[in-house]
Amino acid sequence: MAMKQPVADFLVVGAGVIGLATALELRRGGARVVVLEAGRVGRKASWAGGGLLFPLLPWDYPDTVTRLALYSLSLFPGWAEEWAAASGIDPECLESGLLLLPPYDEAKSLAWCRDRGIAAEPVSSRARAPGLADDGPGLWLPQVRQVRNPRLLQALRQSARHAGIEIIEQTPVTGWQTHGNRVAAALTATGALAAGKFVICAGAWSAALFSRLGAAPPITPVRGQMLLFKLEAGALSTMVVREQTYLIPRADGHLLAGSTLEHAGFDEAPTLAGRWDLLERAQALLPVLTEERLVNHWAGLRPGSPGNLPIIGPHPALSNLFINGGHFRYGVTMAPGSARLLASLALGQNCPLDPEPYRWRMAP
Numbered sequence: 001m002a003m004k005q006p007v008a009d010f011l012v013v014g015a016g017v018i019g020l021a022t023a024l025e026l027r028r029g030g031a032r033v034v035v036l037e038a039g040r041v042g043r044k045a046s047w048a049g050g051g052l053l054f055p056l057l058p059w060d061y062p063d064t065v066t067r068l069a070l071y072s073l074s075l076f077p078g079w080a081e082e083w084a085a086a087s088g089i090d091p092e093c094l095e096s097g098l099l100l101l102p103p104y105d106e107a108k109s110l111a112w113c114r115d116r117g118i119a120a121e122p123v124s125s126r127a128r129a130p131g132l133a134d135d136g137p138g139l140w141l142p143q144v145r146q147v148r149n150p151r152l153l154q155a156l157r158q159s160a161r162h163a164g165i166e167i168i169e170q171t172p173v174t175g176w177q178t179h180g181n182r183v184a185a186a187l188t189a190t191g192a193l194a195a196g197k198f199v200i201c202a203g204a205w206s207a208a209l210f211s212r213l214g215a216a217p218p219i220t221p222v223r224g225q226m227l228l229f230k231l232e233a234g235a236l237s238t239m240v241v242r243e244q245t246y247l248i249p250r251a252d253g254h255l256l257a258g259s260t261l262e263h264a265g266f267d268e269a270p271t272l273a274g275r276w277d278l279l280e281r282a283q284a285l286l287p288v289l290t291e292e293r294l295v296n297h298w299a300g301l302r303p304g305s306p307g308n309l310p311i312i313g314p315h316p317a318l319s320n321l322f323i324n325g326g327h328f329r330y331g332v333t334m335a336p337g338s339a340r341l342l343a344s345l346a347l348g349q350n351c352p353l354d355p356e357p358y359r360w361r362m363a364p
């Protein structure tokens with residue numbers, strides 16, 4: 001196979017929210033960047049997700065997970081605004097707040113929020129969100145944001161183009177060429193693409209790409225299904241979470257209900273069982289969510305990782321290969337922070353937070 005001359009300083013594999021955010025941060029650092037995408041830009045997990053910008057019950061996660069999430073959230077409003085301005089596409093990054101319904105540990109959640117300067121207040125749930133089935137106590141987190149993730153992906157794509165990043169679609173990486181402890185080129189059906197450094201951001205498909213280079217990171221697909229309803233605009237003004245069920249109202253009256261957590265391999269098809277399960281759970285929260293209001297149903301594959309801890313940094317053996325992956329349930333939330341961390345490691349700059357917890361360690 002003919003090897004082309006280096007096309008770029010960095011070749012990023014995968015154009016989901018993590019790949020695009022990473023490409024833009026590398027570009028900001030002055031690098032020439034090419035992105036290779038197996039299908040179309042931003043059509044996998046990053047499109048399928050809900051865009052709730054906060055971990056569900058964050059006080060139940062290890063500090064390493066929430067530290068990255070909170071760092072990323074501190075960047076999010078300015079980051080989203082930057083790409084909205086660069087692209088002319090508004091991703092609707094809105095502070096719509098989050099109402100948490102029982103069961104939850106009130107003392108633990110209030111202490112966690114207080115220690116991190118996050119506003120949280122016990123409220124009566126129906127006073128905060130009229131129309132809910134239950135009128136019990138709730139915890140109101142007014143600063144929690146959402147983003148309309150399909151639009152965010154469009155904004156990132158346009159911004160990348162304007163920044164001079166070349167995005168090559170419908171071109172899966174099928175293998176690698178290596179020389180000693182370096183990757184020389186990514187192999188595709190149309191030829192080999194050489195670059196100075198490589199970053200794999202292939203979401204749920206990342207492990208297969210690495211396994212061709214020896215060890216694979218512990219990233220596995222976890223299917224999540226989602227329902228989309230259409231109500232009148234303003235019918236629900238805040239996001240609502242009860243255990244593993246959440247409602248995310250968009251500004252125009254569309255409302256997302258999620259989600260399921262299923263180990264079904266790489267099968268991305270939504271199921272009837274998933275649809276009825278979600279419909280029942282959504283209706284139990286907000287009775288107006290009837291089947292007549294349902295307008296769409298889909299599934300996506302999350303890049304599942306042990307403990308929801310992403311892997312960000314260099315390959316343990318190949319010196320010019322990096323990974324930014326395994327963000328599991330919070331890849332949209334963690335995108336700006338993870339991209340900044342990866343870019344600082346790959347460009348040899350100071351890290352914005354301690355990279356150690358996210359480093360890929362080979363199993364002994």
Ligand SMILES: Cc1cc2nc3c(=O)[nH]c(=O)nc-3n(C[C@H](O)[C@H](O)[C@H](O)COP(=O)(O)OP(=O)(O)OC[C@H]3O[C@@H](n4cnc5c(N)ncnc54)[C@H](O)[C@@H]3O)c2cc1C
Nearest residue numbers: 014016018038044046049050051052173203224331332333
């Ligand atoms: C139902 C659901 C709800 C969710 N809700 C939320 C939420 O509310 N908030 C939140 O923060 N997160 C949420 N998530 C999680 C979030 O969507 C993911 O963590 C995030 O999208 C992962 O981004 P990614 O770029 O790593 O993966 P992806 O978006 O899957 O992108 C990976 C890309 O790599 C490409 N690729 C794969 N193999 C190759 C190859 N060989 N060559 C080239 N390209 C390749 C794929 O085609 C794909 O485009 C949700 C996910 C799901 C499924």
